[in-house]
Structure formats: C-alpha cells, structure tokens
Amino acid sequence: MRIPDYYQILEIGRDATAPEIKRAFRRLAKRYHPDKNPEQIAFAEQMFREVCRAYNTLCDKKQKSDYDRTLQTIERQRKAREAYLEKLSKLNQNYAKLELLLDALLHQKYETGISIYEQLCHTDREKGKVWRIDDFLNYEESRDCEFLIAEAYQILGFSNGDQSSASERHRKIKQAMLMYESLLSSEAKRPCFRHFTQEVKERLKFIYLYHFSAEGYHQTYHISLTKIRALKLPKRETAWMYKKIAEFYVEIDQLSEARTVMKMAFELQPRLTGAKKICKTLNMGY
Numbered sequence: 001m002r003i004p005d006y007y008q009i010l011e012i013g014r015d016a017t018a019p020e021i022k023r024a025f026r027r028l029a030k031r032y033h034p035d036k037n038p039e040q041i042a043f044a045e046q047m048f049r050e051v052c053r054a055y056n057t058l059c060d061k062k063q064k065s066d067y068d069r070t071l072q073t074i075e076r077q078r079k080a081r082e083a084y085l086e087k088l089s090k091l092n093q094n095y096a097k098l099e100l101l102l103d104a105l106l107h108q109k110y111e112t113g114i115s116i117y118e119q120l121c122h123t124d125r126e127k128g129k130v131w132r133i134d135d136f137l138n139y140e141e142s143r144d145c146e147f148l149i150a151e152a153y154q155i156l157g158f159s160n161g162d163q164s165s166a167s168e169r170h171r172k173i174k175q176a177m178l179m180y181e182s183l184l185s186s187e188a189k190r191p192c193f194r195h196f197t198q199e200v201k202e203r204l205k206f207i208y209l210y211h212f213s214a215e216g217y218h219q220t221y222h223i224s225l226t227k228i229r230a231l232k233l234p235k236r237e238t239a240w241m242y243k244k245i246a247e248f249y250v251e252i253d254q255l256s257e258a259r260t261v262m263k264m265a266f267e268l269q270p271r272l273t274g275a276k277k278i279c280k281t282l283n284m285g286y
Contacts, residue, residue, distance in 0.1 A: 002074075003067075003070060003071065003074065004050065004053075004054070005071070006053075006054035006057055006058055006067065007054075007058075009028075009050050009051060009054040010024040010025060010028060010051065010054050010055065010058070011024060011028070012024045014068075016058075018059065021055065021058050021059055022055075022059065025051060025052075025054075025055040025059075028047075028051045029048065029051055029052070029055075032044050032047040032048040032051060033048060034048060094120065094131075094135075094136060095136055097116055097119070097120055098120075098133070098136050098137075098145075100116055101113050101116040101117055101120075101145075101149075102145065102148070104116065105148040105149065105151075105152055106148070110152040110155050110156050111156065113148075113149070113152050114149070114152050114153060114156060114172075117149055133145050133146060139190065139192060140192045140193065143183060143186060143187075143192060143193055143196075144193065146179055146182065146183055147179075147183060147193075147196060147200070149179060150175075150176045150179035150180050150183070150203075151176070151203075153172045153173070153175045153176035153179065154172075154173065154176035154203060154207070156169070156172050157169045157170070157171075157172035157173035157175075157176060158173065158210075166215070173207060173210065176203075176207065177204065177207045177208075180200050180203055180204050180207070181204065181227075183196070183200050184197070184200055184201070184204075184231075187200075201231050201233065204227075204231060205228075205231065205233070205237070205241060208227060208228055208241070209241065209244055209245070212244070212245045212248045213248065225242075225245075225261070225264075228241055228242075235268040235269055236268075236269055238265075238268055239265040239266075239268040239269035239272050240265075240269075240272070242261045242262065242264050242265035242268070243261075243262065243265050243272060243274065243275055243278065245261050246258040246259075246261040246262045246265065246278055246282075247278055249261065250278060250281055250282070255281075255282060258278070258282055259282050259284060262275070262278065262279070262282060262284060
C-alpha cells in the first residue's frame with residue numbers, strides 16, 4: 001500500500017504545528033502557482049494540486065489524525081518487510097556458507113571447514129546471538145553436522161603437521177570434546193544416531209586420556225574423573241582408563257593420586273589385567 005507523504009510534499013517535519021503547516025503551504029503555493037510558471041505549466045499544476053491536497057488533509061485535525069495512523073501503519077509494514085527481507089538474505093547467505101562448510105569437511109578440508117564454522121559463530125556472537133546449526137537443518141542432520149565439525153576439531157588438534165601453538169591445538173581438542181559431549185547429551189534426550197554413540201564415546205575416551213598425558217595435563221583445562229564415569233562405559237573399560245591415569249600419575253611422581261585411582265579401578269575390575277607392574281611400584285597387593 002502506498003500513499004503520498006504529505007509532510008514531505010510540504011517540506012515539514014512530522015511534528016510540525018498548525019501555524020508551521022500553514023506557512024509551508026503559503027510558501028509552496030506561491031512557488032508552484034501556474035501563473036508563476038508559464039514555461040512549466042503542467043509540472044506546476046501537478047505540484048500545486050499536491051500541495052493543496054496535502055494542506056487540506058493536514059490542516060484538518062480529524063483528517064490529519066486518520067492520515068497519521070495510516071502512515072504509521074504503512075511504515076510499520078515497510079519496516080517489517082525490510083527486516084524480513086534482511087533476515088531472508090542472511091538466511092540464504094548462511095545456507096550457502098553451511099553448504100561450503102559441509103563440502104569442506106566431507107572432502108577432508110578440515111582447516112577450511114573450521115574456518116567457515118568459526119566465522120559463522122563469530123558473526124552472530126558480535127550481535128549478541130548464538131549461531132545454531134538447528135536453525136538451518138533438521139534435528140538428525142544437525143547432529144550429523146556437529147559430529148563432522150567435532151571430528152575436524154579433533155583431527156586438527158592432534159595433527160602433527162598442525163603449525164598452531166600448543167594452546168591453539170589444545171583449544172581445538174577442548175572444542176571437539178565439548179561438541180562430542182553435547183552430542184551424547186542430545187542423544188540421551190532424543191535418540192537419533194545410536195550407531196554413532198559408541199564411536200563418540202571412543203573418541204571421548206581418547207581425549208580424556210590425553211588430558212592425563214604429559215602435554216594435556218599441564219594445560220589450563222583439566223578433566224575430572226566425573227567425566228569418565230559419565231560415559232557409562234562397561235566396568236572393564238572404565239577400570240582400564242583408571243589404570244592408564246594411575247600410570248600417568250606415577251610418571252609425574254604423584255603416587256598418592258595413583259593409588260587412589262588404582263583402588264577405583266580394582267573396585268570395578270578386581271582382576272584387572274596388566275596391573276602387576278604399577279601395583280609393584282605403588283606397593284599395592286595384586
């Protein structure tokens with residue numbers, strides 16, 4: 001819907017008073033009067049009619065009130081349409097970027113894929129928003145996409161050829177861990193990819209043990225044994241992880257911690273294989 005902007009025609013603001021409207025009309029009526037524009041008679045007559053129509057509407061309180069309400073409604077609709085088109089444009093751009101992201105990850109171009117992913121997240125973060133894959137894909141596709149992104153972070157974090165600093169590689173490993181944990185949490189609430197569950201747990205086992213390695217342990221983020229228990233692995237597997245952690249504690253000469261973790265391991269698996277050497281070191285019966 002379009003209507004002429006009478007305020008613009010009279011060259012006044014929306015808050016113009018009645019005297020200001022009258023003065024604007026008189027000034028423009030003189031400017032566009034056909035008798036004063038013989039060389040542009042057609043244009044002058046059209047402008048003179050528009051000026052008169054604008055004045056007749058705005059000088060009448062009821063007509064002005066009705067006109068203002070209509071004008072405000074039209075402007076709200078226009079702004080809503082512009083906002084919708086802007087959102088649609090952004091949505092299409094993000095769809096295109098998401099397609100590039102998935103294409104990069106599927107073709108093992110992990111650095112490119114992670115770069116696109118972090119650009120998408122960063123752009124929305126600047127606007128105080130959180131970029132979510134679920135806004136563009138269905139639930140199952142979103143979880144698959146998250147798995148691919150987490151995998152890329154893990155591969156880059158553990159890549160020997162990665163020239164990144166230790167802190168940057170650790171950040172990527174941590175991000176992979178958080179995304180894998182998110183996938184398990186989503187699966188517990190709404191199962192959709194059971195065939196991935198064991199694979200995700202295996203990857204988290206590897207990452208958790210990394211944090212108990214010489215490199216991972218001295219980073220700023222430390223894994224608690226609670227996370228390992230949260231995986232709900234078979235007792236034998238959990239006991240094996242505890243033994244590996246105990247072995248690391250022995251390496252850094254934290255024997256008390258090593259004994260505590262080994263006791264936890266034996267509580268789960270009394271006949272834990274491969275524990276003879278560490279038990280001898282810790283003076284524990286086996």
